[in-house]
Amino acid sequence: MSTMSAKIVHISIDRDWREVYDYASRPENMPSWASGLASGLTQDGEDWIAEGTLGSARVRFAPHNDFGVIDHWVTLESGLRVYNALRVVANGSGCEIMFTVLRLPGMTEEQFAADAAHVLRDLRTLKELMER
Template sequence: MKSRHVSRVIGASPAAVYEYAADVGNLPQWAAGLAQAEVVRDGDRLLVDSPMGRVEVRFVERNQFGVLDHDVTLPSGTVVTNPVRVLAHPDGAEVVFTVRQIELDDDEFARDVNLVAADLERLERQVSQHS
């Protein structure tokens, strides 16, 4: 299995980036690779319509370390753990998302990496508009 780290520097404080990204209600505005419609809460589970079909998402609890790790249960039942960090950067914050090649051929994996890069670009735009 391959992994690739995708990152984006955002000209806002790490706290501002983390707060925006950690708000699951904001997912459809920036994380199109995950959520294409409103997030449905079912207890501590989040149900979202994604490009992969209906998936379940569970985020780690909010924390002071900028960790936004989340598990995505695919329609096949496979659980993919997505490590995500919001780090301090001299120009504001850097978001690092680790993409893992699970149940994907090389072309699909490359597509996922590009989708994550586009999501992080949208996150930058959204945070800039809300800062």
């Protein structure tokens, strides 16, 4: 497989990175800000199960860590496995949250742009929640 096109979508949040990481890294909190997981996540061993328009997806998160890494692997019913890099990084007294959007094989430029826009909406929702 060749290298896929990538776009890093990020937003600044005026709150300590550790607090943002603590909230955003908990799967049970994700439906409040990650619209693709709005139906909620159900724990199944080390994985979490999400029900969505494409059916069930199995999600496995990186272990809790001191680096702000919330990377996760999503496996769709079709067997397609997608790696999602999500990071919270200190920025002064606040932080940056960054999601690397990859252009999957067969994805049009329009679909890629729509995917990045969707991620930005979710990050804006997280920002609103964390800055309250």
